[in-house]
């Protein structure tokens with residue numbers, strides 16, 4: 580059984596996942612990073628050159644494969660909108676990192692380019708969260724509020740709950 584982090588862009592899946600795995604001494608993979616490595620270019624360029632549908636196909640293939648081989652995974656924010664991925668998540672520990680639109684827009688503004696948020700980060704996040712929140716809720720086995728908490732605090736809490744003592 581793997582620990583799988585889901586949630587909106589800016590929730591902290593990539594950052595928290597890496598730290599959590601380190602604390603637990605477990606293997607970690609960020610699905611988006613793996614796709615970038617395999618294709619040889621950033622997600623933003625895959626969207627621009629091949630389109631979102633192509634990215635989603637790569638995302639499905641990579642997520643299903645990596646679920647079998649890693650202990651802790653950070654998924655992309657849109658991965659749970661794919662039915663095959665949702666089915667594959669059954670039986671895994673799925674942690675929804677919850678974030679408000681305000682905090683998520685502040686966080687992603689400082690970070691790498693996210694093609695789906697280009698143009699109007701806040702407006703796009705509102706739309707994405709409206710569409711995805713019920714899905715995150717349905718798929719999650721645990722919900723963790725991240726607003727007002729640093730990524731290390733979130734990771735340390737999750738690690739402690741799993742038996743790591745400070």
Ligand SMILES: Nc1ncnc2c1ncn2[C@@H]1O[C@H](COP(=O)(O)OP(=O)(O)O)[C@@H](O)[C@H]1O
Pocket residue numbers: 586587588589590591592593594595653656686687689690725728729730731733
């Ligand atoms: N709990 C948090 N509090 C403040 N900033 C955070 C938190 N979690 C992540 N960040 C920052 O927000 C940005 C996006 O985090 P990231 O892990 O890439 O999110 P995701 O993978 O969910 O899109 C990064 O710059 C990261 O350092």
Ligand SMILES: O=C(O)C1=C[C@@H](OP(=O)(O)O)[C@@H](O)[C@H](O)C1
Pocket residue numbers: 586587588589592593611622654655656657658693694695
């Ligand atoms: O929300 C989305 O649909 C996406 C989120 C991104 O990952 P993060 O959630 O890590 O930003 C990345 O998979 C891609 O840009 C699409």
Ligand SMILES: [Mg+2]
Pocket residue numbers: 592593594611653654655
């Ligand atoms: Mg990420």
